Amino acid sequence: MVTFTVNNAPVDLDVDQDKPLLWVLREDLGILGPKYGCGVAQCGACRVLVNGVSVPSCVTFAGDLEGAEVVTIEGLAEPDGTLSVVQQAWIDEQVPQCGFCQPGFIIAATALLASNPNPTDAEIDEEISNICRCGTYPRIRRAIHRAAAALSET
């Protein structure tokens, strides 16, 4: 048995200790925002926050989750549906194309801004290693700066 929370909801699961969190979320909990993209912590499509830290859920294992707080893309908005500042910046900059990788980027950006409220382009590039094949990188940089500006005003 593993006990943790996902998007503030308690989870009590009888699951293999070595099952990746990605597949626990997608198959056991029906939370489909985190995507399978590579399975080897290369692409970032599966990123979620575990205790506030952005991790690739494809190499984070159920056995390590006892007591953890997991937040996925679905958990970033307020309970009333209000988008997070980062999500809103993603809309304002019209970032997504196919959108498949974007949950991972939004999670990574959320974590980056929590630790570095006003990152430079170089810091964004260094900290966020996710892959997008549609080519939304320029807009991602812009959206992060926009979110940083919005956060500094609040």
Next chain:
Amino acid sequence: MPRLLSRRSFLITGAVLSGTVAVAATAGIGYLASVDIDGPDGFVDGDRAVLNAFVAIYTDGTVSVFVPKTEMGQGIHTGIAMLVAEELGIPFDNRISVEHPTEVLPVYGGWASQLGIRPEEASGPLHWLGRRALGAASIVSTGASSSTYELWTSLRQAGAAARHMLVGAAAAEMGVAPTELTTPGDGSVVHEATGTSLTYGHLALAAATIPPPESPELKPASDWQLIGRSQPRVDIPAKVRGLPVFGMDVIQPQMLHASIRQAPVTGAAVARVVNEAELREIRGIVDVVVIEDTSVAVIADSWWTAEQALWRAEIAWTPTEWDDLSGVELTQRMETALDSDEPNVVHEEGEPFPDTPDHLVEAAYSAPLVTHACMESMNATVLVRSDGTAEAWVSSQSLTSARWGVSRGAAAAGIDLDDITVNVMQNGGAFGRRTELDVVQQAAFLAALHPDRPVKLLWSREEDIGRGIYRSHARARLRAALGEDGLPIAYEARVAGQSVAQGLMGRLLPITGGGNPEGDFLTSEGLESPHYAIPNQHVGSHHVPSNIRVGLWRSNGFSHNVFFAESFFDECAHAAGTDPLEYRRRLLVDSPRLLTVLDRVAAMADWGSPLPPGRGRGIAIGGAYYSVVAQVVEVTVANDGEITVDEVSCAVDVGTVINPDQVIAQMEGSILWGLTTALMSENTVENGSIVESNFHDFQVQRLRNAPRITVEIVPSEELPGGAGETGVIPIAPALGNAIFAATGHRIRSLPLAATETIGERQTRSVLRTAYT
């Protein structure tokens, strides 16, 4: 005499047309006359009125637009919905939604692109015949950057026809003439004389009974409220919440999960699964299946379980003639082909190439195999029901090919094509890859073995990169005879590659055997330079088969051939001692549209301004899919050989623009797609199989590698062109030309650089040859 089948025709046209010509011959013109190329008249469907094949209005005033095109990131659902909204007279807001239809109606088929024309060009008996023949075997597909120019007129007409019906319904209810009514664009019909108005939602059901107009009148451009003004994408609000259902996200009741191992050497068959009994013992495993001798699938209650079981599977494969094939040998085969004196003639113009030109420039170029690596790896969910029907949920570029895939995969279950429903899901990238039906066919095969249980088959990333489908590799030899002014008098180019048309046709329509590769324009497209004023031109191709599967890939042959040609003309410019921009300007003397775009990008990039040592600018231009794109790349090459792409300027003429921000987004995406491929991405062959398997060895750009990009749209009143692919075309040569400008090294082989890893996931690009 119009060409019934032009070079630009989509590949499957040939086979379909020969089939439909047979239909026409047996059933006659009467049959073709009966083909419904207009789609249904209005009807009521629950709480909505379907006013035609493209527009439905709900009683609450919301509007559904049926777009027979796949949303794979290019923003087409938004652009097409804008066309409808413009003529329908509704604001562009969250009252509009888009659905991909599940029916393969003739009106949804891409008949004009298959005829190699724009719909607006269709006239006369041959087109009457062609449109109906192609409609009878309608192909619903998204590709060749064609969606906007295919639907530009018909979807505005659909909106205008719906508006006409709503006005008719309002006229009947108010007891006034339709001519007394106006539609202010807010989703209502207004009788100004009395100040009364009725909403579209109120009128919807009655409008379904109003006959549609013969030829709906379209707004003049001066009245456009939406077209040409950036609108937010209809799909983005859901995408930032993680809500869209991609094929991978499909969940159906009682669903089983499957993973797969395909032959390492394509062409090998499964001899046996050595430890099958052991695999079947694993908790959660439902079945171990050999699919048509070519692959092994494990079906389980969880994909993770199925995939883990396959890690333990010992599969014996039969030997093939390709088992020793290496990249070196493939190179030799292409070189041998190029040595032959009998290419397929692609383009001949003017006199033969001179035997002893005064000023000869010649060079050899090459490009590797490269895969798509869509972020959503290949998958399909198929349900074969015991009542003889089937349903599938697929990330696919083609409703038609997905249906064929289900039909073929489930052949054992004897499912009639008419009893198959395919739901086209949001695609997590496609880039040509999702025209294929391989994964659908595999999933249907598994589903047929487990009737009434949906089976979701998901390829691991390793299957996607290492056992997938690739853009063809290519090698080319180019030469030019320069005249006294330094411009080419004669140009000759020959390319050797593997025929994509033959591969694709063989997979989509096996009955054709793939057809004859000689006419495959996909191998040679972009090697001709019709816009350049060169009096004598000779372009030819050679087809070198192998067991590697090659297929459609964003911009296809243009992606390597324009690298060859535009790098080569840069070499000619330097040989002539002329500035590369000025050289191209002179060559474009008869191509004002391209010249305008070229001049625009040169101004954007401040072309003539000096750069410090180690930095360089390169320029290139391409025209394809009715659009023109020119780009300037600025690079820095450090003393240790590290290449940094600092900035890309891009000028584009896509004709009439529907949604400017999304044209810009497509240019940004195309530039990054092209830069990734130019600098980093490569699939290699050893022992008959692809070596790379995941993103640790199939390199792609990340944020760190992405340059600043500036895009300007050149105003144009031409009909719309394609935006999804043209932007890929000039970027590789512009980059190569920039590296030359910075270093004096002419790199003639893609990828242009070696990729070095930095830490766990970051990379940098470094020149392969020493540079100081």
